[in-house]
Amino acid sequence: MEAPVNLLGLPPRELEAWVLSMGSQPFRARQLQHWLYKRGVERFEDMTDLARDFRAQLAEHANVRLPEIVLARQSADGTRKWLLRADASQAFEMVFIPEAERGTLCISSQVGCVLDCSFCATAQQGFNRNLSTAEIVGQVWLAARELEREQRERAAAAAGAESAAAVREERQVTNVVLMGMGEPLANFRNVVPALGILLDDFGFDLSRRRVTLSTSGLVPQIYKLAQESNVALAVSLHAPDDALRNELVPINRKHPIAELLQACWHYLDEQNGRSVTFEYVMLDGVNDSPAQARAVARLLKGHPAKVNLIPFNPFPGTHYRRSPAPVIQRFRDELLQRGLLATIRRTRGEDIAAACGQLAGRVIDRTTVRLGSKVIGVAVQP
C-alpha cells in the first residue's frame, strides 16, 4: 500500500492535484486548506462540511503529520520556547515573542547549520538535515494551537481577572521570522513553498510584510528568491569590512559584502520592497567601535536599509562577550546621525536560552536530555 500523503505543507496547486487524483472537485482543496490552516483542525472526521465518502478517502490515503512537541518552556518575560522532535534523535526549536502589538514566531528551517558563524550556538552542533515544508509550516500551526489552548485555559481559570499588563500583550502569531535554527536559503526547495503557504489567502494569510526571511548572505539564492517570493528580507551583516566578516560569517569568503549588497538592492527592486533589515550582532571589542559604525553607515547610506543591532547572547563555550549597553547606544547614534534607521533589539527569553543565536536544539531520546553536539555524533562537523 502507498504511504499516506501528508496534506500539511502541500502547496495549494499540489493539494488541488491530489484532490483531483482522488476523483474529487478542486474546491475540496480549498475546503481542506480552510480546515487545516484557518481553523487549525487536523482530524478529518472533524471537517464537518466535507462529504462523508471524501472523509473516508482522506482517512485512507492521507494524514496530517505535525512535528511532536517534546518540551515547552516559558520565560519570566513571557517568551515561549518549544523543542520539537524531527526524528528519533534530532530536535529543533521555535520561539514565540509576545509584544504589545504583535506576536512574533521565530521558526527554524534546518536542524543544525553548515555555515559555522563563529558567534552562533546552532553552528556548534554542525548540520543535521533540512526541515521539510510540513515541518516548517507545522511550527506555525503548532504555535497557533498552543497559544489558543493557553488562552482558553487562562480564560477558564481566571474568568477575566487577568492583570492589566498581561492583557496588553498580543498572544497570537501576527508575524513570522525565519530566524531560528538553520540557514533558510540553504533549504530553498522546502522553504519557498512554506513561505507560499504562510502568505496564501487560504493558508495562514499573513501579509508579506509580516513574514521575514533572514539570511547569512547566500547571494545566488537571494537572486532566486527575488523571482519566487516577496517576503521581507533580513541579512546578517555583522561587520563593515570583508576581513572581519570573513571571520564572523565565513560564507563571506565566497560572497563578499559588495556582492551581497548588490543582491539586496536587486531584491528590493524586484519585489518593490520597502527596505532590507541588516542584523548586526554586538560583540564586545570585535565589531562595536564608533569607527566601525561609521563604516557601516558608509556601506548602506542612500539605500533603503534598516540596521537592527542585536546584543550578543552568550551560550556555553563561546569566547565572545556582549558589548556594554552604552557602546551599543553609541553605535546606534553614529548610524542615526548619518541618516540611517537603526534600532537595538530587546533581548528576550534569556532565562530559557530562547534569545537570538542560542537555539541549539537540545536533543532528546527516550532516556537522556543532552546538548545536541554530544548526542548527534556522526552528524557533527569538526
Ligand code: SAH
Ligand atoms: N541563518 C540565518 C538565520 C540565523 S538566526 C542568518 O544567518 O541570518 C538570526 C540572527 O541571529 C542572525 O542575524 C544571526 O547572525 C544572529 N545570531 C546568531 N547567534 C547569535 C548570538 N549568539 N547572539 C545574537 N545574535 C545571534
